[in-house]
Structure formats: structure tokens, C-alpha cells
Amino acid sequence: MGTWSIKKTASDSAVTFTSLLGIDVLRATGVGLPPVTNITTKYGLADGAYFQRTVVNPRDFTLICGIPAESRLSLHTIRKALIAYTNPHRTPTSQGQPCIVQYTENGVTLEIEARYDDGLEFGEVTGHVERVPLRFICVNPFWRKSTQTTTALNFGTSIPAAANTTVTNNGDANAYPQIIVTGPGQILQIKNSTINKTLSLSATLVAGEVVTFDLRPGYKTVTSNINGDMQAYLPIPGDRGVWRLAPGANTISTAIPLAVEAKILHYDTYWSIDGVVSS
16 A cells, blocks of 8 residues: 555645554545446336436545554544644634545555544544544545646637637546636636537626636635625526536637736546556
8 A cells, every 4th residue: 555644734735644643544445436426317208218427426435544552641642633634623724624635656646635524533442552444525526636737828819719728637537627817808718629618707807806717526616806706707507517627638718808817727637546557
């Protein structure tokens, strides 16, 4: 097995479970393919059903940890250190926010946004050694590379004159990025021509206004640094919920007249920790 690490927040440094007072991760379950639901509709007058799509569900996974201690007080000290990294109030800004669990093998580090769910209630203790089934739940069920890629988007002044940029997701699963646009201007089109999905806003951005499309599972927001929530300016129906980067090269066709900057931030995304064998 590779090395397991944890971060309090995405901006913090990671610590390995071993360096966190010698906690041993003995095995892991639920870290492969996430659960899915196949959506079908039964025919009224015929056998079988119509297949609509496959929905990827939130995942939970469990790290079976051994906490060795030389005394009861030592056990409390190790548990307290682990709780400091997993409890929902671990930092002033972390309430409701996930921690980051990382797995490193073959020189590759993958990570996942995770929230503590179960396991630290004080369970199976033999002497001063506790066996902890540390369970996390992940509303975003995908693993990702630990480094984020930023790509500047070319943009035209009108939809017919939209400019193209190639953005590559080197993973094997859909990547849901963040897109950041700095005004002035109007976001006429940010289209992933590879999957035929489009984002736009009916509002006109003023100079210095920054709009962020956060398309990640568990977020799905559109916000302005000046005007706050911008969801009222989205087209109905729209593609905010399904706009993504497919595995491989994606052609992004963008039209934002007068804009100062537009960029897309994404992680190469994987179905499971088996992504550590990727190049």
C-alpha cells in the first residue's frame, strides 16, 4: 500500500498519518469506483425499459487505522491530533468545508475532498491500542491530481467570432472546473464544443468585477466579487450543472467582448485511486 496523508483545508500542507504520531493505515475500502445509479424509465406497453443515463453518487470510504500507544494518556494525545485534522470545526473557516485526504504511490499523489463521518467514537481498544475504522463521505466522488492546472482562455468579441482554446483533462473521469472571468464585458459564451455544453450570463460586468463559475460537485455556484450571487443571470434552462471537461482534449469556444482575462482551473480527475498508475 502507498502513503496516506491528510490536510485540514486545501491550502494547508499535508501530513502523513504515520508522521501524525505514528498512526498506521492498515487497509482502505471504498476507494475504487464510486457507486452509481442507472436511471431507466419503464415502457408502458412494451417489455424492458429506456436507459437515460448513469448518475455517479457520493461515495464513502473507510481507512482502517491502528493507533498504537504506550499509555491511556498517549492514546488520548494521538486521538486528539487526529481529531484536529478531521472535526468540522478544525479551523475558523472550515465549518462545513471538506478536509483533503491524499494517497501517494508510484510517485503520483491523488486526493479527494472528504468530510469525517464516523469512527472516532472510541471503539475497539486492546490495551492501549485502538483500531479505528475512520470513515469519510465525499459529495464529490472523484479522485484528482494534487496539483491544479490553470489555462488562459482565448476569447472573441462575439459568438460568431468566438476564439478557441484547448484544455486537456489527463484523467479518466469528467473534471468539473472553476472558470474565472475579469470584467468589463458580457459573458456571451463559454462553450465546451467537445461535449456541446455552454455557459453564459445576461449581466454586464463592470471594470474590475470578477465572476467565478464553480462547477465542482457540492458547489455549482456563480458569484461576483461585487454583486455576490449571480445565478439569477444564468439562462434557463442552462448547462451549469453538466458543464465539464471530458477526459482528453476539450475545445473551449469563448466570446467575452472587452474582458480583461478569462481562465479555467481544473484538476486531472480519476474514477479511483488506480489513477496512480497514470503517466
